Amino acid sequence: MKVIAINGSPRKGGNTEILLNKVLEPIKEAGIETELIRIGGQQVRGCTACYSCLENKDSKCIINTDIVNECIGKIIDADAVILGSPTYFAGMTSEMKALIDRAGLVAKVNGDLFARKIGAAVVVNRKGGAVNVMDSINHMFLMSRMIVPGSTYWNFGVGMDKGDVENDSEALANMKDLGETIAWLVKKIR
Numbered sequence: 001m002k003v004i005a006i007n008g009s010p011r012k013g014g015n016t017e018i019l020l021n022k023v024l025e026p027i028k029e030a031g032i033e034t035e036l037i038r039i040g041g042q043q044v045r046g047c048t049a050c051y052s053c054l055e056n057k058d059s060k061c062i063i064n065t066d067i068v069n070e071c072i073g074k075i076i077d078a079d080a081v082i083l084g085s086p087t088y089f090a091g092m093t094s095e096m097k098a099l100i101d102r103a104g105l106v107a108k109v110n111g112d113l114f115a116r117k118i119g120a121a122v123v124v125n126r127k128g129g130a131v132n133v134m135d136s137i138n139h140m141f142l143m144s145r146m147i148v149p150g151s152t153y154w155n156f157g158v159g160m161d162k163g164d165v166e167n168d169s170e171a172l173a174n175m176k177d178l179g180e181t182i183a184w185l186v187k188k189i190r
Helices: 015-029 052-056 068-077 094-109 130-143 169-189
Strands: 002-007 033-038 080-086 118-125 156-158
Touching: 002 015, 002 068, 002 169, 015 033, 015 080, 015 118, 015 169, 033 068, 052 094, 068 094, 080 094, 080 130, 080 169, 094 130, 118 130, 118 169, 130 156, 156 169
Parallel strands: 002 033, 002 080, 080 118, 118 156
Antiparallel strands: none
């Protein structure tokens, strides 16, 4: 059993990473292997709509100069994936968007590789826009036939400077609950 979290924030040790780790804590405590992968701040190219993935059907994107194929492989091997992003102008980071576009298409054209896996979005915003980011991430999960678990509220926290989300007690409690729910669901599915 394995759960991976992919951090789309370029800010190492920032609010998105803090919340992702809060979700992973109860999953680790449940004895499930976890891994946190940071794609934010790396050069991650967007989809070029070349459809080589459709022709090749090798579960990979033809672009092999970045971390996306590694992430696709890790998602395929995982039982659950948590995608985290800060909010930039009511949207996700460009790195997360590139990952979703490329990984989602590769999975779709290779027989729905992500089907029946668990997918959860975790988002940080300063004041607004988090729901739009959550919706966009969840759209990829739902179009990929994934299972999206609920929690006590929307999976986002409020913060701007590093560590600000530590003061958002509602978000911290929600992340703990989300992690517990994912752990329970992983064990039920397996």
